[in-house]
Amino acid sequence: MQASTSVHDAVVIGGGFYGAVIALYLARQRAFKRVCVLEREPGLLRRASYNNQARVHNGYHYPRSFTTAYRSRINLPRFVHDWPQVIKSDFIKLYAIARRNSKVTSKQFQRFCRETNAQMEPAPPALKALFEPRLIEDIFVVQEYAFDSRRLADWAQRELLEAEVALRLNTRVEAITRTGDDRLTVVARGPDGDSYSLDTRYVFNCTYSGLNQIAGDFPGTRTRLKQEITEMALVQAPPELEGLGITVMDGPFFSMMPFPSRGLHTLSHVRYTPHLHWDDAHGVDPYARLADYPRETRVDRMIRDVARYMPAVRDAKYVESLFEVKTVLAKNEVDDGRPILFEKHADLPGCFSVLGGKIDNIYDVLEKLDAEPLVAAPNQSLCS
Structure with missing residues (x-):
């Protein structure tokens, strides 16, 4: 059954962190009075915003992508300032350089940190003793944080309500069509199964893995995307590792980071975290592929390999795994860079697609929006 059409200044598709912040930006910085957020999940920040490593990057992770590292160095202090209530900083963060199969040496990593003005110092002997010296060349203490995604979701819920942004949950967007007079129509299906239309001047497609799964006149992204089904293992760290975050660079290695929303650690491995990958294409629904995937954990293989470098991890207690679709720009597979995707669709004026590779990239998106x-269109009824 087709319901009536409601009128908006902007419709944001996707209630993850990026969608929520963009909606608030439109309402507060651009004075849009009629903004709607459409989210397919029953709550905000339920997918990629939650099912990730919860790391606020400070550049160290990207020695082969100076631009990504530089942007993280600029964005991290801003993120900590703007969302202090979600930041976990009471742990020691270590970056270790592997002796073999690493794409960066200790000297190269130190030079990279100097060039990006990133704080680092040699790890003390007690922390170095946690690692197998035959496999690890060097270990450094750095400045990097984690974030609590549940607190961030609570913040988004409160702020959207205060800004009078309409939020429709359990809602799937099926199509975007051009209606003339610089207007667009978004066709959505609500939790009751009925479809309805939203008339708007602007559409912001912030659906992450679902960017190219919208029908109608939506042309798809020009930038090629790669999809991956990934596994993030949640573990209870052994006592000697509990107050640490650890990353071994730069190749087929691993990270172990605090996961504040659960009081656990994530364990990810370059070799075992990606389970399945494919080139993104219209009609190949990433979320349907994830739903059909058997989700057999590889945590035993992760722990077995990680324990070669850091023996104490053998005593980590596996809790569960977070499986999610990860979306990256295909062109950055070589250098592991994580720039944003911000596309204006010339064939569909007023429609934008936005994809962020890291949470701190939100400021890069806001700079694009500032330009x-x-x-907003004047003298129209409020969002229904």
Whole structure:
């Protein structure tokens, strides 16, 4: 059954962190009075915003992508300032350089940190003793944080309500069509199964893995995307590792990071975290592929390999795994860079697609929006 059409200044598709922040930006910085957020899950920040490593990057992770590292160095202090209530900083963060099969040496990593003005110092003997010296060349203490995604979701819920942004949950967007007079129509299906239309001047497609799964006149992204089904293992760290975050660089290695929303650690491995990958294409629904995937954990293989470098991890207690679809720009497979995707669709004026590779990239998106001549239409009824 087709319901009536409601009128908006902007419709944001996707209630993850990026979608929520963009909606708040439109309402507060651009004075849009009629903003709607459409989210397919029953709550905000339930998918990629939650099912990740919860790391606020400070550049160290990207010695082969200076641009990504530089942007993280700029964005981290801003993120900590703007969302202090979600930051976990009471742990020691270590970056270790493997002796073999690493794409960066200790000297190269130190030079990279100097060039990006990133704080680092040699790890003390007690922390170095946690690692197998035959496999690890060097270990450094750095400045990097984790974030609590549940607290971030609570923040988004409160702020959207205060800004009078309409939020429709359990809602799937099926199509975007051009209706003339610089207007767009978003066709959505609500929790009751009925479809309805939203008339708007602007659409912001922030659906992450679902960017290219919208029908109608939506042309798809020009940038090629790669999809991966990934496994993030949640473990209870042994006592000697509990107050640490650890990353071994730069190749087929691993990270073990605090996961504040559960009081656990994530364990990820370059070799075992990606389970399945494919080139993104319209009609190949990433979320359907994830739903059909058997989700057999590889945590035993992760722990077995990690224990070669850090023997104490053998005593980690596996709790569960977070399986999710990870979306990256295909062009950055070589250098592991994580720039944002911000596309204006010339064939569908007023429609934008946005993809962020890391949570701190949100400021890069906001800078792009600042440069856009976005104007709300006057004298129309409020969002219903």
